[in-house]
Amino acid sequence: MLKGRTWIRAAGLSVAVVAAVVVGVVVPAAPALAIPKDCSLTVVLINAPSALNARGSVYCTRPETYWVETVIYRHDSLGRKVKVAEGETKYNGHQGWGYAHASEPCSDVQTNKNYSARAFLYDARLVYPIEVKDATSSTVRGHC
Secondary structure: OHHHHHHHHHHHHHHHHHHHHHHHHOOOOOOHHHHHHHHHEEEEEEEOOOOEEEEEEEEEEEEEEEEEEEEEEEEEOOOOEEEEEEEEEEEEEEEEEEEEEEEHHHHHOOOOEEEEEEEEEOOOOOOEEEEEEEEEOEEOOOOO
């Protein structure tokens, strides 16, 4: 059983531990801290003769540290999406245009399915990337 000063020390220690956990875990994960939110993000899905290609484009007016991910999805008959291809690129202190490409070969494209692409922009300044924004392309019928 804790008495007097020992109890106060134990209570003070547990408050300090809780405060450290809250400050160390909650604050870095807050999306409001992400700087690349001012960058523009677009995604395009292109039917090329050899593959179904997607390109995520980011433009930042000032140097930023970010990560761009582009994903191609195939839609099934129930409306669910299946990830079929993805590409990612990381930039450190980059200003101007940044790109990430994904490609699905024509041999794997199913002509009776719809496809779409999505690009994600992450703030990469911290240990774990934080999603800042995303963009979705229009849906296209699978053919090359």
